[in-house]
Amino acid sequence: MFPSYWASNEADFLGINNVSSDLQLVSLWLRKAKSAVVFTGAGISTESGIPDFRSPGGVWTKYRTVYFDEFCRSAEARHEYWSQKSEAHTEFAAAVPNVGHHTIAQWEASGLIRGVITQNIDGLHQIAGSQDVLELHGTAREVSCLDCDARFPVAPFVEQFRTTNQVPLCPKCGDGRLKHATVSFGQSLPEKVFERAHHWCQEADLVISVGSSLVVYPAAGLPELAKRNRAKLVIINRDETGLDSMADMLVDGSCGEALAAIHAAL
Structure with a gap:
């Protein structure tokens, strides 16, 4: 079943009276695919109100970058990091899936796709109901201790920092360095997650890239790998991407509207 806001006639509800022939073709590829994967980037989450940190006014344009090695060795850098993350948490906490x-999520539940590979750290795919989500850059919904590997929900620690202006310490080991469970600059991608994503893309016969600029490597190399292994590549994005020349189909526009139109054509 669709969420309650879906009408019985999805096309009418979304104002899609004539699904384009391009999107009808994508829906045909999706129906016929034996191992389809969806790859997502910031563009799908901006439609839920989460700013793209690289855009003007985004967190990365207002603050200096705190690199992973600096976070590990410097208390001052850890404070700067927590200041930035606590500000960004407001948008994450308020956002809901679009x-x-x-x-x-419906495509996964219906067996149309294998799962989702995402560059996003907001957890909105899981909230929407997706079960198999490979988070290449981790999740901002949790914090992890660099010293004992314990993990906790993020909200209480953000509130603690906002109240005390002190970087929280790990409650399990006592004085461990707590960091959001995301990949910082200079930090490696989670090896097991990336290996699974690599395997999915090696086996994929269709990859639908949604809202990614496809310029950040090694993540962007995954759709490229699939294409080089003869998968079809569909790119849905408002702007040009690093892999446009390789795509079998380019869809310029809203991620949500394009996905809903493809679904309406199924």
């Missing part, structure tokens, strides 16, 4: 997230 029609694009829900559509992808």
Whole structure:
């Protein structure tokens, strides 16, 4: 079943009276695919109100970058890091999945896709109902201790920092360095997650890239790998991407609207 905001006639509800022939073709590829994967980037989450940190006014444009090695060795850098993350947490906490997230979750539940590979750290795919989500850059919904590997929900620690202006310490080991469970600059991607994503893309016969600029490596290399292994590559994005020349189909526009239109054509 679709979420409650879906009408029985999805196309009418979304104002899709004439699904384009391009999106009808994508829906045909999706129906016929034996191992389809959806790859997502910031563009799908901006439609839920989460700013792209690289955009003007985003967190990365207002603050200096705190590199992983600096975080590890410097208390001052850890304080700067927590200041930035506590500000960004406001948008994450308020955001809810949009029609694009829900559509992808429905495709997985229906067996149309193998799962989701995402560059996003907001957890909106899981909230929408997606079960098999490979988070290449980790999750901002949790913090992890660099010293004992314990993990905890993030909200209480953000509130603690906002109240005390002191970097929280790990409650399990006592004085461990707590960091959001995300990949910082200079930090390696989670090896096991990336290996699974690599395997999925090696086996994929269709990859639908949604809202990613496809310029950040090694993540962007995954759709490229699939394409080089003869998968079809569909790119849905408002702007040009690093892999446009390789795509079998380019869709310029809203991620949610495009995904809903493809679904309406199924």
